[in-house]
Amino acid sequence: MNKNIAWRALIGAGILSASGLVMGHGDVTPQAVNTSDLEQLGAEWRDENPYREPYEKHAKAVEIGTSAYNQNCARCHGLEAISGGIAPDLRYLEAGIEGDEWFKERVINGAVRDGAVYMPRMADYLSQEALWAIRTYLESVAVSE
Ligand code: HEC
Incomplete structure (x- = not known):
């Protein structure tokens, strides 16, 4: 079975909130990411990953995305992007672009249920x-399933 479907069943059953995953506001210690070697994108969010090609930009x-992921996402989504089960396997x-849209939606809005923060708004x-570097790493x- 798709791991993420199993994961959603857990969260639906309220098991994850009981296990202490849910964090309070402000409980984020983001690690700075140096992106000066990447094309700068300005304030407005792109709809599509701008670093997918060409190869040099992508590499x-x-x-950068590998280290940014490990410092900012891995504690919930798992080291090397392999989920240990507390958050979806990315x-x-x-x-x-379909994946890009969902990625963007989640990193901008996070995930909040019944007032509990399951995933902080990482774009803050x-x-x-x-974040697009992280998406590039994840790709x-x-x-595939
Ligand atoms: C505090 C834990 C936590 C951190 C830190 C975190 N996430 Fe999440 N993330 C979650 C949880 C929990 C969900 C599932 C939310 C839901 O479906 O309600 C999620 C969902 C997602 C999704 C949607 C996945 C899907 O299959 O639907 C994406 C994309 C995502 N996170 C990206 C990231 C990225 C990128 C980072 C780091 C920059 C990050 N997350 C940091 C906990 C976290």
């Missing part, structure tokens, strides 16, 4: 460049 983004995000802490380790 740099994967490198290797299964859809490829291409990390730049668009850092480099993606697995």
Whole structure:
């Protein structure tokens, strides 16, 4: 079975909130990400990952995204993007622009249920460049279902 479907069943049953995953506001210690080697994108969010190609741009983004992911996302989504079960396995995000849209939606809005923060609004802490670099890294380790 798709791991993320199993995960959603857990959250639906309220098991995750009982296990202490849910955080209070302000409980985020974001790690700064140096994106000066990447094309700068300005304030307005792109709809599509701007670092997917060409190869040179992509390789740099994967490198920066790997470390940015490990410092900011791995504690919930798992080291090397392999979920330990407390948050969805991001290797299964859809490829291409469909996956980009969902990625963008989540990093900008986070995930809040009944007032409890399951995922903080990561875009409040990390730049668009850092987040697209993370998306580029995730695509480099993606697995299809
Ligand atoms: C405090 C834990 C936590 C942190 C830190 C966190 N996430 Fe999440 N994330 C979650 C949880 C829990 C969900 C599932 C939310 C839901 O479906 O209600 C989620 C969902 C997502 C989704 C949607 C996945 C899907 O299959 O629907 C994406 C994309 C995502 N996170 C990206 C990130 C990225 C990128 C970072 C780091 C910049 C990050 N998250 C940091 C907990 C976290």
